Amino acid sequence: DQQVKQNSPSLSVQEGRISILNCDYTNSMFDYFLWYKKYPAEGPTFLISISSIKDKNEDGRFTVFLNKSAKHLSLHIVPSQPGDSAVYFCAASGPLETSGSRLTFGEGTQLTVNP
Amino acid sequence: DVKVTQSSRYLVKRTGEKVFLECVQDMDHENMFWYRQDPGLGLRLIYFSYDVKMKEKGDIPEGYSVSREKKERFSLILESASTNQTSMYLCASRRTTRRSGNTIYFGEGSWLTVV
Numbered sequence: 001d002q003q004v005k006q007n008s009p010s011l012s013v014q015e016g017r018i019s020i021l022n023c024d025y026t027n028s029m030f031d032y033f034l035w036y037k038k039y040p041a042e043g044p045t046f047l048i049s050i051s052s053i054k055d056k057n058e059d060g061r062f063t064v065f066l067n068k069s070a071k072h073l074s075l076h077i078v079p080s081q082p083g084d085s086a087v088y089f090c091a092a093s094g095p096l097e098t099s100g101s102r103l104t105f106g107e108g109t110q111l112t113v114n115p
Numbered sequence: 116d117v118k119v120t121q122s123s124r125y126l127v128k129r130t131g132e133k134v135f136l137e138c139v140q141d142m143d144h145e146n147m148f149w150y151r152q153d154p155g156l157g158l159r160l161i162y163f164s165y166d167v168k169m170k171e172k173g174d175i176p177e178g179y180s181v182s183r184e185k186k187e188r189f190s191l192i193l194e195s196a197s198t199n200q201t202s203m204y205l206c207a208s209r210r211t212t213r214r215s216g217n218t219i220y221f222g223e224g225s226w227l228t229v230v
Binding site: 042093107 | 223
């Protein structure tokens with residue numbers, strides 16, 4: 001039962017353009033969402049997060065959008081840079097105080113930004 | 116900065132061997148996690164621990180056990196290694212205060228090959 005799904009295994013964009021990575025979830029108890037970035041042979045690093053009380057969170061070139069009714073979130077990177085080439089994981093969790101607070105990850109999307 | 120250290124980056128073990136993967140965090144985090152990453156499957160939770168001496172099964176606990184005798188250390192044990200346990204193993208930790216959110220911090224990863 002895949003509760004967090006990233007349907008695109010890979011995405012290729014030109015440097016300077018926008019990258020849009022998508023994520024869908026099925027568990028209506030999820031109330032916190034995160035994006036992680038992972039380079040080969042390294043651990044994932046936290047990128048940006050959003051609580052279910054918001055529909056947008058922005059940090060520099062990175063913006064996460066949350067559509068609760070559609071159970072969908074997306075990560076926008078503008079402008080994309082070659083150093084952004086990595087695997088991006090979407091993650092979701094329930095309320096911190098409950099046993100559902102563990103993070104559930106998607107399959108990941110390999111982003112390639114071409115110079 | 117949060118530091119999660121995994122003692123071994125690369126290991127090669129024989130089928131049937133007992134394998135220990137060690138993880139230490141230096142931020143007094145209550146929660147600790149073990150994930151494995153496989154291509155196309157994302158990050159899958161093996162075990163997690165809410166606090167010292169507490170453990171809970173994740174999504175794929177079969178063939179694994181864990182130990183959390185001290186707050187800073189969380190060990191993953193493969194009782195009898197098998198070739199299908201060849202993977203990248205990731206340890207992570209998290210503070211549980213609401214202000215800290217639900218962000219978990221990962222170590223660099225341990226590449227295990229079972230031959």
